[in-house]
Amino acid sequence: MTFTLEPLDLNAHADLLHAWVTHPRSVYWGMRDASVDTVRKAYAEIEADPHHHAWLGRLDGEPIFLAETYDPAHSELAAHYPVAEGDVGMHVLVAPPGDTTRHGLTSGVMRAVMEFVFADPRARRVVVEPDERNDAIARKNAEVGFVVQHSVQLSDKVANLSFCTRDAYTRTAPEPPAHLTPETMAAAHRRLIAKAIAEFSHERIVTPEPDGDGWRLGDYRFRARRYPLEHWVVDPESIQGPLDAMAFVAGLAGTLGIPDRLVGTYLEEIAATLAGAAWKHHHERHDAAALVHADFQSIETAMTEGHPGFVANNGRIGFGLADHEAYAPEAGQPVRMVWLAVLRAESAFTAGAGVTEDELYADELGPDTLDRFAGRLRALGLDPADYRYLPAHPWQWEHKHAVTFAPDVARRAIVPLGTGPDRYRAQQSIRTFFNTDRPDRHYVKTALAIQNMGFLRGLSPGYMRATPPINDWVAGVVEGDDTLRECGFGVLRELASVGYTGDAYHRSGFPSAHQRMLAALWRESPLPRLAAGERLATMASLLHRDRAGRSLAAELIAASGLPAERWVRTYLRAYVRPVVHCVLRHDLAFMPHGENLILVLDGHVPTRVFMKDIGEEVAVMSLDRPLPPEIERIRIDVSDDVKALALHTDVFDGFLRHLAGILDSDGVLPWDRFWALVADCVEEHAADHPDLRGRLELTRPEFLHSCLNRLQLRNTLQMVDLTDQAGSLIFAGTLANPIAAR
Structure with a gap:
């Protein structure tokens, strides 16, 4: 604040x-x-x-x-x-x-x-x-x-x-933060140690040993269920050993392979993850039963886990206590964007199909705010025609723009205009904001120079020039495909981007994080595309457990009144079938993890989905497929084994193994039956599209075991090269395919 x-x-x-x-x-x-x-x-x-x-x-x-x-x-x-x-x-x-x-x-x-x-x-x-x-x-x-x-x-x-x-x-000193108590921190330590044991074991970094009716790893003894896919569900309450997640990680630093120079950085991300978990534990507003009936943004605010695979997933290095209270998604506080005028001659604006710069600003800001901004520029003796507008995160303006770009502010290449009229809420991706005053208006995604989950969360003006064209092309592919339309699959286009490039960091010619600090983009809102009776929820919510350990997925299934198998079958048709089809028919891979999918719920059942975060994470895995020249950057050359990981790693290992473990542990649907339904979904697609059957051997016995935490442990400052994400992957052998042909 x-x-x-x-x-x-x-x-x-x-x-x-x-x-x-x-x-x-x-x-x-x-x-x-x-x-x-x-x-x-x-x-x-x-x-x-x-x-x-x-x-x-x-x-x-x-x-x-x-x-x-x-x-x-x-x-x-x-x-x-x-x-x-x-x-x-x-x-x-x-x-x-x-x-x-x-x-x-x-x-x-x-x-x-x-x-x-x-x-x-x-x-x-x-x-x-x-x-x-x-x-x-x-x-x-x-x-x-x-x-x-x-x-x-x-x-x-x-x-x-x-x-x-x-x-x-x-x-005088402020009162100790209410969430930092022995009780809340003990709960946070238990959950994080349980997750660390589970995910480090899954990635074959550590190997727990059987110990009576439980398991042992070093000084820790615990109870756990071990499923195929080397998936562990560790009971946090069963953990016996020092309740100190930082000591647990530090003691394994050599085994984990963290470079000596980055051990402190990784431990700081662990500490911040613990702090965030304690805050969420203390401030829980809705239990799982209440979330069944909650609105889109209440569900977004209630999420506690972050990414299900990464252990250090809530770093936010750079935020203080007041910043967390003001800007963290779980705080649910209204935020107004700080608007900057930037010289047209020293910035770039790219619009997608059907969008113009003037119309975008008029729709997003309205005439009164545009008049106010123009008046501010004229009061400084500046011509509004020489400028365009860029929304900025309030933290970014205070901590970066006004300091790191001080010379540009002083020469009026960047002019602060004050806040806009609308209130927003931070989403789980932390630098993306949903307009709560006008939900029909677009999401705003901003640069945010905090370190979180292996990356500085910036946005590159140069990189984003291709974002709207990429989204237009992907949207065209999706809208033109009968199978995807039948599934109700849709993408939320990132339809405009803006970035400032007139600073010394860009002029120097030396690549640096400073070139990713002054940019933003706009993404479509899903609200105007809902039918009567439909509502929205982040797909990450299917993995949510409340403070008492109750699962939202189990509560949704119970509230739907459907048998669990029918509920899961409907969900898989909305989620898995489109991903399979995009890979096989179009060589098109998304990053379809929980936070990147928005579920459309009808009667508490996910019936269709929206995919988002297209520009940075989509890939065309073919050298032959024609692409517009301006989006060539999304083309990658990979083997069929790696192509198949768009389903096996990103969907099966990255999300469905967690959901299957929850449903089995809660007695809702056995693990084997869940994966039989997944196999049915893939087979039904093959039966409907015989020309694609067997193309990537999706039912092969094994697939490459691509490891996420190993990426972050190798370099917690930048875990992958965004220009060569496939080349950055780390494998640990193979995993048995849960839908392998029998």
Whole structure:
């Protein structure tokens, strides 16, 4: 959370100020029945008073609080205590809550105002006089070091005269984060150690040994179910041994093959993953039964696991506590994009079919915001025609753009314009945002220079020039295919991209992460494509367990009223059949893991899916298939064995083995029966398309065992080369194919 204070502009903010001070929550402000004119007159008097100042406070650009500072020697207080040199009077009013309340907001505002006051070296002591009945503000005052001296009778109230010296403020510390307790961290350690044992065993990095009715690995003893595909389901509650996931990983550093120079980085990602897990455990809003009926964004917010295969999957290195509260998807807080104007001559905009730059901005921002942005540029003596607009993550603006690109901001090649009108929510991919005010508007994906799951989450302007054409071509293939249409399979196009390239990092000619810090793209929303009665859920939700260990997949099946086999068969037709068809008919491979698929649910049953994240992760696995020249980068030359991994690794090993383990463990559907249904799905496709039967031997006895954690352990800073992802793969022998021909 980034707080800023600026002089109150009464002309611009009179109506907003009136709404704040007359709200029932602002009863102690003493203006409950005031008219707009009365409020305007009162603050006009403050504006004219050289000893009294009013400040508008913003959080990430959004007006969120009012502060006043004054000289007590020129106030009513002068009659009640000996005013000392350096005393500063202070009032604070936090905006009344809207649709949501933000945890820790008032505490953050108090500290922001105190920092603001003490930024003046002449300030030695802050003075406040809250109504003695206002217990809430008394607690917040105490948090930052105020001590009540005595009560005084003022003209409109009995007040608790309170003081906070500079030293007293510096000695205060925030309360320990509520989620970081021994209990929540123990739960996080148990789950992460269980996952580490399971996934490192799956990748044949470690080998647990049988031990009585359980298993042993080093100092740890535990119970687990071991399934085919070398899939382990470890019971977290059964773990006996040191409950310290970081010590567990550090003790295995040599076995895991982490380069010495990167051990600390990987451990930091483990620590951050633990912190995120503890936060989610503490703040769980919906159990699995409630999520059955939840809306799209409530489900997105409720996800706790992240990627099912990666152990360190929630790193977010660069985010602090306040950033997590503001921007993590599980926090579910509204976020407004910071909009930047960038010189047209030093930037690039690419639009897909049916999209123009002007129409995109008009649809996404509206005329009032466009007029405001143009006015801002004109006020700086700049011509709006020389600029285009780029949405930025608030964290990225504060921590990167305003510092790392400071020369470009100073020469007005980059101009901050303020926040846009719409509120968004971060998605599980963390740098992608869903518009909650206007769900029909597009997703926005931004560059975000935090380290997360083996990558700095940037976006390259140069790389993204081809993104809309790639999406257009893929969408054309999908829409023109009868089988895919019958399955209801669709793609969410990334239909426009924008990026700034006028910085020294681009001009230098040396590739670096700094060239991926100022770019964004827009992706279609799935909401306009729903029929009556349909709703959405991330496919990752099928692997979700709540704090008590209950499975959402099991709850959905129960709520549907269908037999488990019929439910799974319907789901596989929506998910597996299109993937098989794309690979066999079009040599087209997606990255179809849980976060990249959006399920369309009808009666709690997944009946069709939308694929997303097309531009960065799609591949055409053929040297012969014609492609438009501008999208040649998606062509790869791989063997048939590797082509088949688009199903075997990305679907079977990457997702379905986890779902099969959940359904078997919960007694919903036996493992063998689940895979028999998968085999039926693949065979039904072959029967319907005899010309494709046997093309890649999808029912071969074994397939290459491609390992995800080994990639991250090898280089946690960049686990694969995006220009040669297939060449980056690490194999550990083969796995028995669960749908092998019998």
